[in-house]
Amino acid sequence: MITALVVMIFLAVLLGLVLGYSAIKFKVDGDPMVERIDAILPQTQCGQCGYPGCKPYATAIAKGEADINQCPPGGDAGAKALAELMGMEYKPVNEEHGIQKPKSVAFIDESTCIGCTLCIQACPVDAILGAAKQMHTIIASECTGCELCLPPCPVDCITMEPVLENSESWKWKYPIYHIQKAQKA
Amino acid sequence: MENRSPYIVNAPSVSIIMLKVLLALIPGIALYVLVFGLGVIINILLASLTVILTESVILALRKLPIKPFILDGSGLVTAWLLALSIPSIAPWWIIVLGTLLCIIFGKHLYGGLGYNLFNPAMVGYAILLISFPSIMTHWQIPTNLMANHINWLDQISIIFNSNVFPKETLDAMSSATPLDYIKTQLTLHQPLNMIQQDKIFGFIGGRGLELINLGYLAGGLYLLKEKIISWHLPVAFLSTLFLTALIFHIAAPDTYASPLFHIMSGGSILCAFFIITDPVSAPTTPKGKIYFAAGIALLVFIIRIFGGYPEGIAFAVLLFNICVPLIDSLTQPRVFGHK
């Protein structure tokens, strides 16, 4: 009886020490989950998810406050990746948050632009150049296609131009074949 | 526009590969008929018919094209292997049921050709063995050893209706396999060399059975020559079985049969060249094939000696089928330019 008790107490103390030591030794700083979720999100910063940007949305997912299917730019592929990371069931993107569109970049019609700088303030990635009373231009390579510059424009001079495939961005397509012609019918 | 290079191919089709496997089985089957009579042919015909009908129905239900998947011949290979694995005088419904099990549970439930995790023939065999142990372990005595010789017509009628003959006749026709016999006799504390005096033993293995195994061996060598199977599987299987049996045999020759006996009896040869060489359920890497075959051989030996069943091929194969993805991922060969 006594021996058993001693053994149990000894074991408890030992294991407690090991656990305590490893908690200090392998302490993880910050919340890596937020970082990992954020890495999957497309960084459009469009706010369609209902959060002010990708990072806040990532934080909300990590806390369990937001669902994984609220990001239309990330698309179904993004939702799939998030589902895998979170160990959740995959769901297609919720259309309430917007429909999935091919990647576009904003384009300013420079003849209409009045130089009001409203779009510059709206751009989440500082991809619009210009100053008050000066015509504005979008740095196409930095534009994430978030469309946040569209609503503030008082003269509606910004349009979204889909990014077309050129010989550099061209991709091989998924092969399509048939087991037998019968399967086509 | 299509970009389908390479524009040229030079490969035997799946049908040709399967056809060659069937062809390679023929010497074994011929010797089977010579030793045991025509019963096995009936079983093969029944199995083939069942396979074609069942697969057609399943493919139609799955809305898949029927013709290419029947013509690929993989179903027939499964059916023939099962027919060769069961006793030749088993009632007709055994082979029909077994084939159904193979095709449904072994193959199509996993997605059909190319997707089955387990060797379909062994799935069917294992279920039959567990469900009908008595029928599955009563093998026919070679025709020339039978007390009162029966002709092939009698054999056929036994398959279709076992009630036409009195029970005594049936008992006289069948016996345990040599592996089974040794196992039961050993529990009666008989020395091995006494046990092997029984009429069912031949030169090395079972009387008659050893001849059939030679037939399978010839077929297997043909498959090797035609590059249908790779040498890794049969070589690793047979050598492991031989070595293990040899060690035990040297240690205690009175209890453990000779290594050649292990190779020439039961389904060892059929297993080495035809069963574990099913590409779908075997590993793909050269090293993986060796581990897989050696593992099966070890397990076969363990089951034969220490297990509850006289023959362990089906269970060993199925158990190792589960390990295939693991074996494959652990035995990836070195890629050109990698360390």
Added chain:
Amino acid sequence: MQLKNIFKFNGGVHPDENKIISTRLPIAKLAIPKKLVLPLRQHVGHVAKVKVKPGDQVLKGQIIAEADGNISAAIHAPTSGKILKISEEVLPHPSGLPDFCIIIEPDFKDTWIEKKPIAWKKLDKTQLIEALSQSGIVGLGGAVFPSHMKLKTNQNQTINTLVINAAECEPFITCDDMLMRERADEIIQGSLIAQTILGAEKCVVGIEDNKIEAYEALKKAAQKTLVEIKVVPTLYPSGDAKRLIFLLMGIEVPKEKRSVDLGIQVFNVATVAAIYRYLEFGEPSISRIVTITGAVKTPQNYEVLFGTPLSELIKTAGGSLNKQKKFIMGGPMMGFDLPSIDVPVTKAMNCVIESSPELFPAPKPVMPCIRCARCADACPVNLQPQELYWFSKSSQLEKAREYNLFDCIECGCCTYVCPSNIPLVQFYRYAKSEIIAQDKSKEAANTARERNEFRLARIEREKKERAERHAQKALGAQDKQAEEEKKSTIAAAMERVKQNQQENIKN
């Protein structure tokens, strides 16, 4: 022809060679066409910068677009004539997408610009590389990498072996074979130049044992030199640079490394010949040998000016100009369907094959993979194509990368031997370009994240600064008040003093 000291790589296949049909006739010169279409992107690297404008008269050999930076190549006018326009045209590329081209209308005088041969024997390495950067010469084996860049080595690299790739392992293609037969001297001279520039101790030519005439010609040309002609067995894909290096020297170029890191540089025979012609005669890269073969009436090799519409070549070879017919660029193992017969001949175009159902039957119905691993046996890189297929098919791209998808050289051996007729290489191409695109968008997302974080930090900083300014102002206002209070107290005190004094006076 002896096979000595050859190291064999895993796998490889032996497709029907079909080379004899296009080697019966010598190399012919194709006439100057009515129009030349010169794409600005004919090489790996930066697009060439246009130096002419529509209406300009140009002479043969004149630079019309210059190299933009180091990894780029100049484009020269293949003949004299007028610049018509600069426009987007369909290119010989599997995408079939148009890109910018300079269009020249030849004047059929074929007047050379003043040729400036370079005294290469007297110049040093840097000067030669500098000279070659103007030559427009790129790897003519199909990789089209600017050649002067391959001759440039940095301090910590020493090249000890120069390998000249004369394997030409793809079926049907014979342009290198014919070049070797007819211009072996140029090849050997070019090899010696390249060897000198690289400072390599050895120069080895690797040639497949099915090109006996070419071998004899090279052997003769190399008689008084130290260039070694080494025969390798005919086995596709022995012409792949890393495979050829292994065949010749038994050295495996490690993954993610290039052969130069091991002191080995590889050039194609046609490339070294072009280097020789540029230095010796001052002729820049304006034409190449193209094999036209397959179902055409007279398969043959032609020396074709770059920019010549393919239809001209087809017409000369007696091919079908019926638009229904298909033409393949490159060989049958790695080539692709040309989007149109009007595409121009480019620096990369080594061979054009007219397809026919007899030569290249329609693909057979595809069956599921039975994991027979014939593809793994045939893979010259020792990959497991069946696993890569599984991952690519299910778009498990990370897994495909893990199984070394990017080591795949897309040689097509796996598809060639597949009993289930699965277009394996197409799956790998898809997976590769999908992964590359994903990596790019990941990078773009990272930049966007950084820019967004920077912006947020900026806004935060501005807010803080504003708040500070406010605080400062508020503090200032307080001070004033206090001062005024002080002042008023003083004033009040003084008032009282005054009052007291007055009262005192009154009293």
